[in-house]
Amino acid sequence: MERTRKASRTTPLLTALVVAALATGTAWACYCSTGTIIVKKFYDKNANGVHDVGEVRLAGWPMTLGSASLGTLGVLPTDSFGYAQFSNIPIGTDYIVSEATPLGGNWVQSAPVDAQGHPINPQTGIAVQVGKTTQLTFGNYCTKPSGGKTPGYWHNKNGLATLMDGGSLAPEFAILSALNLVGASGSAFDPTNHPQFATWLLDSNATNMAWKLSTHLAAMRLNVEAGFVDGTRIYAPFGGTINELIAVANASLADSPYTPSGHPDRAEQEVLKNYLDALNNGAGVVNPTPCARVFEY
Numbered sequence: 001m002e003r004t005r006k007a008s009r010t011t012p013l014l015t016a017l018v019v020a021a022l023a024t025g026t027a028w029a030c031y032c033s034t035g036t037i038i039v040k041k042f043y044d045k046n047a048n049g050v051h052d053v054g055e056v057r058l059a060g061w062p063m064t065l066g067s068a069s070l071g072t073l074g075v076l077p078t079d080s081f082g083y084a085q086f087s088n089i090p091i092g093t094d095y096i097v098s099e100a101t102p103l104g105g106n107w108v109q110s111a112p113v114d115a116q117g118h119p120i121n122p123q124t125g126i127a128v129q130v131g132k133t134t135q136l137t138f139g140n141y142c143t144k145p146s147g148g149k150t151p152g153y154w155h156n157k158n159g160l161a162t163l164m165d166g167g168s169l170a171p172e173f174a175i176l177s178a179l180n181l182v183g184a185s186g187s188a189f190d191p192t193n194h195p196q197f198a199t200w201l202l203d204s205n206a207t208n209m210a211w212k213l214s215t216h217l218a219a220m221r222l223n224v225e226a227g228f229v230d231g232t233r234i235y236a237p238f239g240g241t242i243n244e245l246i247a248v249a250n251a252s253l254a255d256s257p258y259t260p261s262g263h264p265d266r267a268e269q270e271v272l273k274n275y276l277d278a279l280n281n282g283a284g285v286v287n288p289t290p291c292a293r294v295f296e297y
Helices: 012-024 151-155 157-163 170-177 194-203 209-226 242-255 266-280
Strands: 034-043 062-067 071-077 083-090 092-099 107-111 123-128 133-145 284-286
Touching (some): 170 209, 194 209, 209 266, 242 266
Parallel strands (some): 034 133
């Protein structure tokens, strides 16, 4: 159950602004007519934009309170419970709350977002009512590189060395043969030796999108088998785990092994190919626990 904190905290800057507003008559009628804004901060480990059971709240995350008429009023970090509480706020309807963005570029805001999935920061038009508490929520996740290797890696001698780490190509090729891989014409492709496999990877093109998807699927499946990529990690643009992406791509190849220009399934396969391509090149995946974070003050 979420805990609502009752302790009051008012920043010196906020108090000074309230006094000034009262003295000039430009803002609120009575300082005793106040409410509270509480901001909750959580780690969205599945990147779904919802504070699910078991997802931790984040301490030490700066939140800024302002208003459209008076500008910035104060800054508070979230406490050990993941809350920043702005108390004794005069009633009004034009408050603004924003969260700070960590340095490093690997943190992503997942809540709140607009209809197109773009982060809403700051949150604006916030109303404060007498004696009431307004609660806001921000959710974020961080990413780390997937660790993937490209089809080019599996084509070259380094990839061959990895394939041979158990002394034989047979186990890895059995894994690939279990997939619905195809070649240029849409016919099934089952690798039997490394030169054949390397040529299939190197020669692939998007004339048949299913062939291009196949090569990136093969590379990703080998990445997971070799331990370069953790298949249980979530890739946010796809909206699921890498293992789930592998399964969806494989099912698409079973349904549509030949997707030239104009084929109704070509666009979907291109999207799947692009996801796998990005991950094979080290795209960020959601870290299951919060990463270190530094803020610029």
